[in-house]
Amino acid sequence: xxxxxxxxxxxxxxxxxxxxxxxxxxxxxxxxxxxxxxxxxxxxxxxxxxxxxxxxxxxxxxxxxxxxxxxxxxxxxxxxxxxxxxxxxxxxxxxxxxxxxxxxxxxxxxxxxxxxxxxxxxxxxxxxxxxxxxxxxxxxxxxxxxxxxxxxxxxxxxxxxxxxxxxxxxxxxxxxxxxxxxxxxxxxxxxxxx
Numbered sequence: 001x002x003x004x005x006x007x008x009x010x011x012x013x014x015x016x017x018x019x020x021x022x023x024x025x026x027x028x029x030x031x032x033x034x035x036x037x038x039x040x041x042x043x044x045x046x047x048x049x050x051x052x053x054x055x056x057x058x059x060x061x062x063x064x065x066x067x068x069x070x071x072x073x074x075x076x077x078x079x080x081x082x083x084x085x086x087x088x089x090x091x092x093x094x095x096x097x098x099x100x101x102x103x104x105x106x107x108x109x110x111x112x113x114x115x116x117x118x119x120x121x122x123x124x125x126x127x128x129x130x131x132x133x134x135x136x137x138x139x140x141x142x143x144x145x146x147x148x149x150x151x152x153x154x155x156x157x158x159x160x161x162x163x164x165x166x167x168x169x170x171x172x173x174x175x176x177x178x179x180x181x182x183x184x185x186x187x188x189x190x191x192x193x194x
Contacts (some may be wrong), residue, residue: 009118010116010117010118010145010146010147011116011118011163012116012117012118012119012144012160012162012163013114013115013116013117013160013161013163014114014115014116014117014144014146014158014159014160015111015113015114015158015159015160016111016112016113016114016115016152016156016157016158017109017110017111017112017156017157017158017159018109018110018112018155018156019105019108019109019110019155019156019157020108020109020110021096021097021098021105021107021108022096022108023094023095023096024040024041024042024044024094024095024096025040025041025042025093025094026038026039026040026041026054026057026093026094026095027039027040027041027075028088028089029054029057029062029087029088029089029093030087030088030089031062031081031084031085031087031088031089032087034080034081034082035078035079035080035081036062036078036079036080036081036089037072037076037077037078038054038076038077038078038079038093038095039075039076040075040076040077040095041075042075043074043075044071044074044075044077044095044097045097045107046069046071046077046097047071047100048069048070048071048077049068049069049070049100049101050068050069050071050097050098050099050100050101051066051067051068051069051098051099051100051101052066052067052069052077052079052095052096052097052098053065053066053067053095053096053098054067054079054093054094054095055093055094055095055096056091056092056093056094057089057090057091057093058089058090058091059085059086059089061081061082061083061085062081062085062089062093064079065098066098066099067079067080068080068101109157112151112156113151115146115147115149116146116147117144117145117146117190118144118145118146119142119143119144119162120143120144120145120189121143122140122141122143139176139193140176140177140191140192140193141173141192141193141194142160142171142173142191142192142193143189143190143191143192144158144189144190144192145181145187145188145189145190146187146188146189146190147186147187147188148180148181148184148185148186148187148188149188152175152178152190153175153178154175154176154177154178156175157172157173157174157175158171158172158173158175158190158192159171159172159173160173171194172194173192173193173194174192174193174194175190175191175192176191176192176193177190177191178190179191
């Protein structure tokens with residue numbers, strides 16, 4: 001229950017984060033059979049099974065949008081290439097983290113903006129469906145109302161520490177839907193799930 005005197009006010013602070021992973025410079029890309037070995041200039045922070053984007057390599061066979069990697073050292077990983085491109089690769093080669101094996105983005109989140117919001121209770125039907133009949137459930141766990149913005153999308157996420165009760169833990173929420181209220185000029189609601 002919210003503290004007395006706060007109903008209807010935008011008292012919750014939400015931190016909106018965007019996934020903007022850094023591009024890492026590549027020191028070298030070499031090939032043995034169909035395995036390319038990449039050495040980065042600094043520790044990459046990747047895990048085996050992650051997907052990365054490699055660009056700027058010549059020949060172009062080394063480049064790819066979603067390459068599954070195997071990490072062999074803090075600055076080294078491998079991936080599979082097609083054919084027999086010349087080794088070593090040349091060019092200004094960059095690598096960017098894309099996702100973990102499940103398609104989630106676990107690194108590269110940066111704070112975009114803090115917004116004030118009002119937590120909107122889910123309807124009793126939504127709460128009942130969520131807890132009792134998972135197959136019929138709305139996946140929405142939290143709904144917030146906030147001033148209309150044009151810079152938010154469902155590729156972002158929310159960090160939120162509830163103001164009530166005191167000492168509540170931080171939640172990291174996926175944004176499911178952004179819905180304008182009325183003509184969308186004044187308010188919008190945002191459905192989220194943990």
